Amino acid sequence: MASPLLRRAATALASLLLLGGIVAAHAMRPAFEDATAPIGHRGSAHEPVDARRFTIEVEKVEFAHAVSDGDALGAGPRLTADPGNRAIWVVVWATMTATDASLTVPDPVLLETGSGYSYAASDRLSNALNAFGTRLDPGIPRHGAFAFEVPRERLTDPTLTVSAREGLDDRLSASAEVGLGLDADRIERLVDAAADSLAIEPVTYR
Amino acid sequence: MDRPEPAQPPPAGPPAFLPPEPPSAAGDTTGSAAGSTAGGPDGTAPPPRTRRWLRDRIPVALALLVLVPAATAVPWWLERRALLEQGTMPPSAVVADGPSADLAGSQWQFRGAVTGATGGEDPPPGTELVDAVFIVTPGDARASRLLLNSCEIRAVDDAGRTWDQTSEFSLRQLPEEVGTTTFGCGDADGEAVPADTGQGLVATFLVPEDAVAGLGFEVRVDTSEAARAPRPAAVLFRD
Structure with missing residues (x-):
């Protein structure tokens, strides 16, 4: 032994x-923040993505050189994409519905690119889905747009990340990551076809 | 350096944490020839020394049986109580027995729900506008303050889905004396309702058409003015 x-x-x-x-x-x-971070649910555009607390379906992606609030009283101020860094507006139209409680969409709503950059949706459009006061209610779909200003060369394989929460507490709330399914060719074609100006209509009931 | 060797067979002897070996396999008349710690494979009783060893550990086993569940349950219960007191965890609503209920020192009377009073404008497709009408009577000044600072009303359907009040149709003309319900419940001027005075309240909800039939209304009010422990309570009224 x-x-x-x-x-x-x-x-x-x-x-x-x-x-x-x-x-x-x-x-x-x-860390506590990580352990209680919003719970992500992945999916892709043109199909409903179930994030448990809400569902989101991305229906359309448009590119534009300028965006503005469009409403019954006429267009709001025009926001032109910064020509200095060859930026362009990416406007993502989506329908969101809460599942079991009234929710709000907190900032930031992100467009994450394949190159590892994240762009927050503009908070200067009062008609956008992420505008202050937009609410999601169970069984009542709301349709609207998120607008992102992104430099063209960083725009590869974009993914939309949206969370929604009850009250002010976003611990363990739900988050959806929706791959927009745009490859380089498609992005190039969308950039070429970008509108000079796009009016963001108010959020509607569907 | 002359400690007993745990890995070695007798004569060094087993370490203290193992049950003792039976006296001797050779002189064993009880039939347990394997020298195991428990009864033999043929179902005979364990030898006396093993039995005593087991009996000596019964208090420890019983203590663990109590302490281990307690060590899990007590922190769970304490945390749950703290979360309920803070209001981080929503209170479970007490279902009102009839149209009246007492909540946080006030008397609540549910007068019924009105559907479709949109003032001429159509609600969005697939939805209905529902107004829940209440009369609330605070019992004292403290109850008035609790109402003004914390009262919330929401709609709840059969499936447990909840709706906060809507701000759509907020331009409708309601009777002048209707109190405010958006940020706490107060009188028509947004001040605290005087004690022992009945105040009419209208809570407005936009809900899907399929939810209207089984709709109930939950009122939630803090029961304490302590900043860190508001202890909210809730009552659910059904039509």
Whole structure:
């Protein structure tokens, strides 16, 4: 049998390994913010994406050089995409419905690109789906647009990330990640066909 | 350095955390020839020393049986109570027995729901406008303050879906004396309802047509003025 010294060494090593394991497990413990972050649900455009607390269906993506609030009283101020960095407006039209409680769509709504950049939807359009005061109610679909100003060269494989929450608390709320399914060719064609100006109509009931 | 060797067979003896070996396999007349800790494979009783060892551990086992569930249940219960007191966890609504109920020192009377009073304008397709009419009578000044600071009314259907009040149709002309329900419940001027005074309230909801039939209305009011422990309570009225 092994000598007492060897056994002690083995015990010490096992203890050190266990201690190391405890430290490692502690370091891997997620931060409170991560542990309670909105729960993501993936899907793609042109089909309803079920994020459990709400559903979203992206119906149309349009490109434009300028956007504005359009409503019965005439168009609001025109927001022109920055020509300096060859930016363009990406307007994503979607229908969202809450599942079981009244929800709001908090900022930021993000357009994440394949190159790893995230762009927040403009908060300067009061008709947008992410505008202050837009509410989602169970069983009552709402149709509207999110508008993102994005430099053209960074616009690859965009994904829309939207969350919705009850009240002010977004812990463990729902979030949907909708792949827009736009490849380089399609993006190029959409850029070529981009409208000079696009009016964002108010959010409607569907 | 002369400790007993756990891995070695007797004569060094087993370590203290293992049950003792039976006295001797050779002199064992009870039939347990394997020298195991429990009864033999033929179902005979364990030898006396093993039985005593097991009996000595009964208090520890019983203590663990109580302590382990308690160590889980007590923090769960404490956290749940704290969340309910803070209002982070919504209170479960008490279903009102009839049209009246007491909540947070006020008397609530549900006078019924009116559907489709849109003032001529059509509601969005597939939806109905529902107005829930209440009369609330705060019992004292504290109840008035609780109403003004915390009262919320929502619609609940059979399936448990809930709707907050809508701001659509907010330009309708309601009777002048109708109180406010948007940010807390107050009188027509948004002030606290005087104690022992009945105040009419109208809560307005836009709900899908299929939800109208089984619609109930939940009133939620804090029961305490403590900033960190408002202890909200809720009552559900059904038509």
